Amino acid sequence: MDLTSFITNGTLTFLSGELTFPTSLSMNSKTVKEGDIFVAIPGSQHDGIIFIGEALERGANSIVTQGMDAKKLIRLQEQYPEVAFFETHNARKTLSLLAAAFYPLQPDNSVAVTGTNGKTSVVSFIRQIWAHLGFPAASLGTLGLVVANKPNVPFREMGDTNTPNAIALHEILQNLKEEHIEHVAFEASSHGLHQHRLDSVKLKAAVFTNLSNDHLDYHETLESYFEAKARLFKELIPKHGYAILNADIAEYETLYSLCRKRKLQTITFGKAGKTIRLISITPGEGAQDIHLSVEGKSYELTLPFVGQFQVYNVMAALGAVMACGGNQEQAVQACTYLKSVPGRLEQVVPRVYVDFAHTPDALFTALKALRPHTKGKLWVVFGCGGNRDTSKRPMMGEIADRLADEIIITDDNPRHEDPAKIRQEILAKCSRASEGSSRHHAIQTAVEGMDLDDVVLIAGKGPENYQIVGDLAVPFNDSEEIRKYVR
Known part of the structure; x- marks a missing residue:
């Protein structure tokens, strides 16, 4: 690829060597091939600069650096005089621009979904509705790349x-386009937005689901966390693109104002939504009847899963499909055929659910969703991850203490922290809970101890097939454990 345009527009500053045409792009020195351009990415744990030597040994003909020590740079330039060295002000953004140049094709209808909770369900629902409307479609995120009505499209290791x-994102988008898949919905994480991974994606629309405490170990403050997600609307959606906003959250007015200022088209949903308004929800056995007003027209339909939060996920998905030109009548009717994603209030056996809830807001939402379906006691089994935001531990304990009848605090990916210490930090605000160091035993206690009218929620891991202890991923699955102990 010719790098001249990147030098001309100031993205790259040419330092030394011979300008060549790189044949591929890499940010991982271990995957570098002969003729590659290697971008050294500054990292929170490892700086890509320390891997430049390995990239050169593997045959990289171009190197992009950010803030490299001058003496180290001179040594490498002297050792590899034929290699083109470049400096850039923002290596992550430059990587995004280069990735889009190496993989220039993208689907015509790309939707990014951000927010603390609901991203995985919303992208899945968008894909499912598109499929019901007859569009070859894909979703991308926590569950990997899922393609409707097509065989799986091969893609490089996702990395996150x-x-x-x-690089992986743009390779995936090009593969989808080449497979004639013009509709894709993907999760836009706060890390991904902050690290410029989506900066070169051509978006038709973006969704904001909600915001609550999460990833403060990375962003440090809730304000910084919100700003990372708001980049999607401040900078990435093109003028006249669509913003699909939850009108019932505290951040709505701020988001709506910035979208209007940028002349984005808005679709709002929720009880206060102007485009898609929630009128009522009636809980049923494993389902719920909802009444919506969509563009002023009344619809009554049954959703085949429980939880008010799922209704919001459906409304968000419906708004995204409408933004991309989907037929309103057909899209609304398609909602009655939706399937929830694994691990999102998934009923494993009657009255026993698993959910991925690992934040205070998600745990609150899951317990509130199950209460209308509970005639007896509501049980919850959960823990908190190690080496992650510690502030949410007592918050989640307080929520469980307030909303559940029977509580068991156990382990959930303790990583390199002392599991007992994590449990005590949760128990500080949940003194009536029992403690179970073994997640196996905690699940057994709840499932064998529940009565006929009780409901049990096993929270935190959802569909995960492992428990991370230290550096080991020990095989473990909540659903499999539940089935062991059903009477």
């Missing part, structure tokens, strides 16, 4: 569980 790195 929500939003792939920029």
